[in-house]
Amino acid sequence: MPLHRHVFFIAGFDPKSPRYYHRLYRELAAHRPPGAEGTEHGPVQVGERRRLNDWADEWEVHWPQAGAAPLRTRYTLLRWDDIVRAHWERTAANVWRDHWNFYVDGARQGFFGRAWRASRLNWFFIVFPLCLALLLAGCWAVAAWLLCAIVAVPTPVGSVAVGVASALAGWWTWRRLSHRTGTDWLMRLYGFSHAQAAGRVATLDVRVDAMASMMAEAMRTNAPAQEVLVVGHSTGATLAASALSRALALSPSPGPQGPALGLLTLGHCTPLVYYFATARILRNELDALTDHPDLTWVDYTAPADWAGCGQIDPWHRPGRARLQRLSPRFPKILTAGHYQSLKRNRLALHMQYLKPSDHAGRYDLLAFTAGPGTLRGRHPPAPAASPHSS
Known part of the structure; x- marks a missing residue:
């Protein structure tokens, strides 16, 4: 045949x-x-x-x-x-690295200006994971500040403890919400795309x-x-x-x-x-x-x-x-x-x-x-x- x-x-x-x-x-x-x-x-x-x-x-x-x-x-x-499996692990360090490389270095290279001129909708899709991460970080920072103000934490050690607890709660919330919305998967893709563009794979x-x-x-x-x-x-x-x-x-x-x-x-x-x-x-x-x-x-x-x-x-x-x-x-x-x-x-x-x-x-x-x-x-x-x- x-x-x-x-x-x-x-x-x-x-x-x-x-x-x-x-x-x-x-x-x-x-x-x-x-x-x-x-x-x-x-x-x-x-x-x-x-x-x-x-x-x-x-x-x-x-x-x-x-x-x-x-x-x-x-x-x-x-x-x-x-x-792909070699680049799939999601530790806190990997998450921070992917956000920094894609968004900070991407901005330095003019990535987002090109995307904005080409399509406002696709630009929004691309920046959504960053917006979600910043929103959650801001919410938990405000929550920590309010807790310290309401409870009147007496010592710097107590303030640090509240800050650490808020950071851990923020990380847990981000992991749950990013998985539910698909942004965790998107950031894997975005971080890899940055490395691919730089010829580092x-x-x-x-x-x-x-x-x-x-x-x-x-x-x-x-x-x-x-x-x-x-x-x-x-x-x-x-x-x-x-x-x-x-x-x-x-x-x-x-x-x-x-x-x-x-x-x-x-x-x-x-x-x-x-x-x-x-x-x-x-x-x-x-x-x-x-x-x-x-x-x-x-x-x-x-x-x-x-x-x-x-x-x-x-x-x-x-x-x-x-x-x-x-x-x-x-x-x-x-x-x-x-x-x-x-x-x-x-x-x-x-x-x-x-x-x-x-x-x-x-x-x-x-x-x-x-x-x-x-x-x-x-x-x-x-x-x-x-x-x-x-």
Whole structure:
């Protein structure tokens, strides 16, 4: 059976293993909404996961067709969860470091001015964790002052004791509230983005080079796939763009006889890296990528997604590539109750790009990655490519 598509998927800043993402993809295939593309021909078959090496797992997907052999897709998950786990620990020192690096050093580098000019809404999402931390610190400082004033603490030692107790209570409150609102998870992402922009994650750079080598091999004209599609979710969108740019430097053009070339980014947050002045390498990679005439880059990011930058381009500047920025329109493809529950759980909303929808719609990750056609064929040039509401 000929290979229709070779998909390379890179997950976001998530310590979960490939087993989790293989299960997500199987659920995506098993729970198709009524009227979704291809449902009239039977279920999509997702094969067993097999390990290729320490940083790549793979499975096959068969999309049924009427009167023809199923379309065969090779789905390769490129791992970096081990690197995420190495940066996942949350001590008080780590929390303080991440806030200082991202907000203080980010302000020094002009990060927030760039974000403000690009999108007021995304700027608010980005500064929300800091606002929450400052609000809690202020509330507990006032509480400590009032307690000292009301009780009339007689000694400096007593005042220090009240201060320490208030600091511990503030830390406990922040941990509970930040976990509930998702800001603790966001600060993990923000702190890592600062380190990534500064080039301080050496293991990540080596891993991206390895990813690029595998992509370049798949793009060579003797490869059997009709399309090479790179998919990146969340922070994985940044890695996907970087790896694909390096792959094209190794194998500059698939040529007319080679596979179609697509990049699909979901819930992207690339500006969290390329807005830092230190991220010169990434900006150069993005510019080289968007200037490639054979590339189709389509981004689906919901404006309501706090972890994504739905109102900012995932690319640094446009070029000769076909670029489209769209919204998955979650309110249209999810029931009202389902969508409202996601808006109360920001992490769940950010993961919805990879999960089944309730209603059929234009956004269909399974069809994009396993169905007929190509990313370019499914997304012809449009006069207006800005996201719709959601």
